[in-house]
Amino acid sequence: MPSLAQSGTGNPKKVAGLKEIAAEAGVSIRTAARALNGQGYVGAQTRKRIEHAAAKLGYSPNRIARSLRTQKSYEIAIAAWSTDELHIAKIAGFEQAMRRARYAVTILMGQQPDTEAAGREVLETLLEHRPAGVAAFPLPGATMTATVERLAAAGIPYVIFDSRGEGVDSARLDRAQGVYEAVLYLAAKGHQRIAYLGTRDEPSRLDGYLRAFSHLARKPCYMEVTPGTQPGGGGLDSYETGRAAAWTFAEMAERPDAVQAYSDEMALGFLAGLHELGFQVPKDVAVVGFDDRRAASLSWPRLTTVAQPSHELGVAAAEILLRKIAGEPEPPSGWSRTLPTRLMVRESA
Amino acid sequence: MPSLAQSGTGNPKKVAGLKEIAAEAGVSIRTAARALNGQGYVGAQTRKRIEHAAAKLGYSPNRIARSLRTQKSYEIAIAAWSTDELHIAKIAGFEQAMRRARYAVTILMGQQPDTEAAGREVLETLLEHRPAGVAAFPLPGATMTATVERLAAAGIPYVIFDSRGEGVDSARLDRAQGVYEAVLYLAAKGHQRIAYLGTRDEPSRLDGYLRAFSHLARKPCYMEVTPGTQPGGGGLDSYETGRAAAWTFAEMAERPDAVQAYSDEMALGFLAGLHELGFQVPKDVAVVGFDDRRAASLSWPRLTTVAQPSHELGVAAAEILLRKIAGEPEPPSGWSRTLPTRLMVRESA
DNA sequence: TTGTAAGCGTTATCAC
DNA sequence: GTGATAACGCTTACAA
DSSP: OOOTTOSSSSOOOOOOOHHHHHHHHTSOHHHHHHHHHTOSOOOHHHHHHHHHHHHHHTOOOOHHHHHHHHTOOOEEEEEOOOOOHHHHHHHHHHHHHHHHTTOEEEEEOSOOOSSHHHHHHHHHHHHHTOOSEEEEOOOTTOOTHHHHHHHHHHTOOEEEETOOOSSOOEEEEOHHHHHHHHHHHHHHTTOSOEEEEEOTTOHHHHHHHHHHHHHHTOOOOOEEEOOSOOTTOOHHHHHHHHHHHHHHHHHOSSOOSEEEESSHHHHHHHHHHHHHTTOOTTTTOEEEEEEOOGGGGSSSSOOEEEEOOHHHHHHHHHHHHHHHHTTOOOOTTOSOEEEOOEEEOOSOO | OOOTTOSSSSOOOOOOOHHHHHHHHTSOHHHHHHHHHTOSOOOHHHHHHHHHHHHHHTOOOOHHHHHHHHTOOOEEEEEOOOOOHHHHHHHHHHHHHHHHTTOEEEEEOSOOOSSHHHHHHHHHHHHHTOOSEEEEOOOTTOOTHHHHHHHHHHTOOEEEETOOOSSOOEEEEOHHHHHHHHHHHHHHTTOSOEEEEEOTTOHHHHHHHHHHHHHHTOOOOOEEEOOSOOTTOOHHHHHHHHHHHHHHHHHOSSOOSEEEESSHHHHHHHHHHHHHTTOOTTTTOEEEEEEOOGGGGSSSSOOEEEEOOHHHHHHHHHHHHHHHHHTOOOOTTOSOEEEOOEEEOOSOO
């Protein structure tokens, strides 16, 4: 029990409800509701009285009761699993779009569940809140099909952020196109030996790189592959990998004059290694990153990089989910959408 | 109306409730509830039957109905106003702690309300959701007293993240101490002329700087002040300010051999300017930042900086709010807590 | 140990 | 136009 003269502690004041308003205005609850929701016929006089009473008593509709009665939820749950700035930027776009549509967004940040079972349990907890829809980021290494099927079974609309899964409704990012354009940009600036710094097993970015070369009708002459880093791996690992790559670079017989890196972190690490070895960027070698993290604008030199349209991607995801919630039929092309990246030209290339 | 054979679109399946479980197990609703909530006496046999039925039908309690009945909310609203990584890190700690306590956290990211009225409106929208508590970040330039008073009037417990307001319950950060320790560290490394790079009007960090000097019994010999940047200002502005400061530095008759910067962004900009002018860090001048942003680990050289205990601060804020919600009496020392920073030593100093 | 009845604040259904 | 009345799924109080 809260103590007596405690201020702001533990006991929310009772907020005036329809009942109080109705009593104050001398009408029935139903009439008050009609006037305040503006949906039925109410006499002008009566309406005035009711609105006055509502203002006086500070009426605010109880969304909980409304939800219970209408069996509709005004909440969206989103499983972020991470606080990476790229995720957050997408969430921000998503949240704004959702708020515009009068939904509240509940976020689960916590740490990534390591086991499938743990992830499942988290999902069940989310579902307890009866969200109107669920948005989730892909768990690294997991096709999201299990999650998606669970959601489908519960009849809850979902959308996945930037999933690479096939049958999964998602707002996606065209990574290949981004790298393609970046390489073409480097070529247009006269670079002859454009290397790709990253792993062989990351498909999309490497695809874009190769596509650019087939377009340029050159052979992808210089290509550095640095194993030991998973694509989804921690940013700091990528930094170290990039840094180590500078020594490899230094020892090459024919050095590249430009490098497209897998990520900003890797590019930034490469930059650091280059500086340590006395190379100048972009004079000796141009460097392009991928992601356009904040750090890409705070480095020396500032990093030219392929920017993710994170905000727009979040908005697109929200639109998909909103449409599904509204019960619109799936468009012939499917729900998923793919968004273009854009090249941010700064000093490093 | 949703169309017929639509999968996963718009119409959540009816979830088995207490009524269904009770029917399946052949008991009353009340008994089923007791068994499932594990709070009353239920015969072992009956309990088995009920649990079996619940598992079979996939029971999950309806938190909305529960909220309505108990007049208790299991939601916390948080006004972030921003997606800055420092905010997000605090929110992450907060969210995890809240989830452990079985609360869901609803976040408002959007953009900062420019007018007081806009902020007020946002607050009212938050309140419609009847949160059990509210957490908010301070709006730059605004004492949060108006917000706090509104919340107090509604009887909703609150906590503010890292507020500098006097009577405001908050989990705070000891910035002065952080700078104090950093300067002492620089002095211990033998630096003679330790400058502070920032504005005169930011009190806490500058205080720490001055305190360190009075402790060292030296006069704060070199002190660069760069106006034109507000403390709360955008990170990129800070970068440019820091960069410009490198030229000032170069022209000084007696140059500092170490610089404590206002923020990581400013330090990183300073680093960039220094590199452009051919200075070496830390050989020619050591640089210390403040915040320990991600970018501080991705720069060259990597930035020594004062780290904010963001996660812990979020957890501390959650603890304060949880205590207030539980109706605990305010401790004699007040609800607010102040957390220490820690120096992250990397290559720049 | 178990069952019955009432009610949280709202909206839906039907009379008047 | 307006007003009773029931219901959403759950918990509390009390009776059996």
